[in-house]
Amino acid sequence: MPSTAETTTTHAATLLPGQPVADAVLADVAVRVARLRDAGVVPALATVLVGDDDASAGYIGIKQRQAAGLGFASPHRHLPADATQEQLHEVIAAFNADPAVHGILVQYPVPGHLDYDAALQRIDPDKDVDGMHPLNLGRLALGLPGPVPCTPAGIEALLAHHGIPVSGREVVILGRGATLGRPLATLLAQKRPTANAAVTVVHTGVADWPRYTRRADILIAAAGVPGIIQPEHVKPGAVVIGGGVRYAGRRLLPDVDETCAAVAGAITPRVGGVGPTTVAMLFRNAVAAAERQVG
Numbered sequence: 001m002p003s004t005a006e007t008t009t010t011h012a013a014t015l016l017p018g019q020p021v022a023d024a025v026l027a028d029v030a031v032r033v034a035r036l037r038d039a040g041v042v043p044a045l046a047t048v049l050v051g052d053d054d055a056s057a058g059y060i061g062i063k064q065r066q067a068a069g070l071g072f073a074s075p076h077r078h079l080p081a082d083a084t085q086e087q088l089h090e091v092i093a094a095f096n097a098d099p100a101v102h103g104i105l106v107q108y109p110v111p112g113h114l115d116y117d118a119a120l121q122r123i124d125p126d127k128d129v130d131g132m133h134p135l136n137l138g139r140l141a142l143g144l145p146g147p148v149p150c151t152p153a154g155i156e157a158l159l160a161h162h163g164i165p166v167s168g169r170e171v172v173i174l175g176r177g178a179t180l181g182r183p184l185a186t187l188l189a190q191k192r193p194t195a196n197a198a199v200t201v202v203h204t205g206v207a208d209w210p211r212y213t214r215r216a217d218i219l220i221a222a223a224g225v226p227g228i229i230q231p232e233h234v235k236p237g238a239v240v241i242g243g244g245v246r247y248a249g250r251r252l253l254p255d256v257d258e259t260c261a262a263v264a265g266a267i268t269p270r271v272g273g274v275g276p277t278t279v280a281m282l283f284r285n286a287v288a289a290a291e292r293q294v295g
């Protein structure tokens, strides 16, 4: 998107949809799944849902249907809302021990009395499709192969797919959360053609964070604070990626205010930006896990 960087602030920014990126990733996943099935292996992504939250049940249903469409088996366990931490760990242990299961996904959120992070740490790191197990985050930090957290991986793929140069450019990330900002900073600073950036991470400890975001060639919102990024925080012509979102019921409230499109050179759409790439990366991690486990 280099040419848009020279445009004025009066234009509407180029949109960076995530669906074409996801489609390309999923087409590759489908080929890899078919190859495994031809070799007699049915890759399986197990799902775990705790409780009766409609939205969570909906999300897991979407993932199961998508898994089936790609050729994955998707064994499922549904625990009641009053399930104990031990029961959750037992379900994970059973999937860990099952050689026919290659990836495990515990739907977030779990009921308030349960510790989601503790459950994630019980997942066999080789079956961790979220890339959030401490061992896999360690691999990411060391630049070793392994599953990469889905949203950061999706953002790198989105930038690459839309031809946005990252190498050598100034990337500023608002937010240092474990899911998004922190692993994304590690990823985009790695020495690879689609990364290799000068990365700065800002957060609540940096009172004057707009000073940093205003100089970013690529600004990535990862705070989960609706509307926190306003036009005055964006360098004219910059690329703006909205990663952080909050939900009010089913309504999605993004970090990036829509008016930023008047200043940015390119921007993810309010809906259908980073989200589809995140889901695609989940399946990419799942097929890679199956490939590793069957050698």
Ligand SMILES: NC(=O)c1ccc[n+]([C@@H]2O[C@H](COP(=O)([O-])OP(=O)(O)OC[C@H]3O[C@@H](n4cnc5c(N)ncnc54)[C@H](OP(=O)(O)O)[C@@H]3O)[C@@H](O)[C@H]2O)c1
Pocket (backbone or CB within 6 Å): 151, 174, 175, 176, 177, 178, 179, 180, 181, 182, 202, 203, 204, 205, 209, 222, 223, 224, 225, 228, 242, 243, 244, 245, 246, 274, 275, 276, 278
């Ligand atoms: N689009 C997707 O598919 C997708 C997938 C996963 C996650 N997400 C979203 O990504 C966001 C981040 O998730 P996470 O788990 O990594 O985050 P998190 O743990 O909630 O951390 C949020 C970060 O934002 C910073 N922050 C919050 N308010 C701020 C403010 N007023 N000024 C400056 N910094 C502020 C926090 O600073 P401190 O560290 O100083 O507290 C923290 O570093 C969430 O909105 C989540 O919903 C989106």
